[in-house]
Amino acid sequence: MGLRAVLADFPGVRPLAGLRDAWYWSRVPLFGFAGALSADGERLLQLSGRGSYDEELAVAVLGFAREREGELFARNAHWGALDGFQPPAGRRDFDFDSVVGISPDVHRAYPVEHPELTPHVRMVFPAYACEFAAAADETLDEAITRYQMLRLNELGRDPLPYLKMRYANTRMQGRSTNRGRGFTKPRRLVEELRWMEGGDGSFVEFENRHGRVWRVEWRDGWLMAEYGQAPREVGVEEAVEFAMARLYGRDG
Structure with a gap:
């Protein structure tokens, strides 16, 4: 044309x-x-x-x-x-x-x-x-x-990293409704990591741009592991810092 x-x-x-x-x-x-x-x-x-x-x-x-x-x-x-x-x-x-x-x-x-x-x-x-x-x-x-x-036409924006997540919170009776992991924003991941405290059986799974997946659970404390690996005890601030590094970093 x-x-x-x-x-x-x-x-x-x-x-x-x-x-x-x-x-x-x-x-x-x-x-x-x-x-x-x-x-x-x-x-x-x-x-x-x-x-x-x-x-x-x-x-x-x-x-x-x-x-x-x-x-x-x-x-x-x-x-x-x-x-x-x-x-x-x-x-x-x-x-x-x-x-x-x-x-x-x-x-x-x-x-x-x-x-x-x-x-x-x-x-x-x-x-x-x-x-x-x-x-x-x-x-x-x-x-x-x-x-x-x-919101790509906001040319002064900050990065919004690729993040897929699913979760369940037994204490607050909340869970994701999508069949698998769905797109969300980092602040939601941070909220769910903090809110799971005290909720036995609560978990968060998150996936970054490289397709790597980590799972954080609450069992008398936070346990974190990459899929297929043995979990280790972490504090919530360590879990948050780790997650943000995997989302915003180039190498994942």
């Missing part, structure tokens, strides 16, 4: 300085959008910022994505992440180390105003390596869930 002609009708559109075949536009003051044609001109690579749009960052992300688009989606056609991104030189306000690419079946942009455009748009955002499965094996449903969780 004629992507240039469609983009020419976007409100407030102008060329994006510092990157060829790239544009900025905005529908409302709070949101800034930037897009660049793919290397073959067949797709629009697009990002947005909600109250946080930054032109230097946009140029860096779109340039990285255009140059390495094939690698970005090579392992997962729905949801690709690629390490090696560096924010603009001298910008200490950003510490992103990756770029994520998002396919139309995940982002579903332009359903009303330009439905013909949707299949030709790949969203790209700066991100953190800890937020994505190292094996790049997220299913379509998982990719949609993570896309909704991460």
Whole structure:
């Protein structure tokens, strides 16, 4: 389709300085959008910022994505992440180390105003390596869930690491409702680790981006083990520190 002609009708559109075949536009003051044609001109690579749009960052992300688009989606056609991104030189306000690419079946942009455009748009955002499965094996449903969780258009955000969890708390009569481990936020893991105290039979299982799984139980104290290993006694602060290191660390 004629992507240039469609983009020419976007409100407030102008060329994006510092990157060829790239544009900025905005529908409302709070949101800034930037897009660049793919290397073959067949797709629009697009990002947005909600109250946080930054032109230097946009140029860096779109340039990285255009140059390495094939690698970005090579392992997962729905949801690709690629390490090696560096924010603009001298910008200490950003510490992103990756770029994520998002396919139309995940982002579903332009359903009303330009439905013909949707299949030709790949969203790209700066991100953190800890937020994505190292094996790049997220299913379509998982990719949609993570896309909704991460709030990628908040460009000043902190990392939200990849975390799957299931739990049962016999003292508070709470448990996860998913059939297996489901996505959640680190603060929920920390809460469940603390709340299990005194609840015999309570447990928390958590999985990081490398697919490694640990289980913490309460049996007159906290016991922790990686799957298949013998448990050891720990204090709750040690368990919390250990878990956060496994979630935020690159090597897991």
